[in-house]
Amino acid sequence: MFIEKAPEIDATPVKHGMWVYDDFDGDGLDYQCSACGRYTRQASNYCPNCGAKMDLED
Numbered sequence: 369m370f371i372e373k374a375p376e377i378d379a380t381p382v383k384h385g386m387w388v389y390d391d392f393d394g395d396g397l398d399y400q401c402s403a404c405g406r407y408t409r410q411a412s413n414y415c416p417n418c419g420a421k422m423d424l425e426d
């Protein structure tokens with residue numbers, strides 16, 4: 369019996385987003401992910417929550 373392997377998908381979909389400055393608790397350190405809405409204090413290149421790449425311009 370011949371078993372045909374399913375083609376591997378090597379391109380993972382990359383979400384794109386940007387950090388939206390939103391000082392929701394008044395300490396001046398908060399950013400919100402435009403892709404998932406998660407707040408963070410460190411605007412890194414990728415969202416640590418949803419993995420969106422932060423390369424969008426506003």
Ligand SMILES: [Zn+2]
Pocket residue numbers: 385401402403404405406415416417418419420
């Ligand atoms: Zn996110």
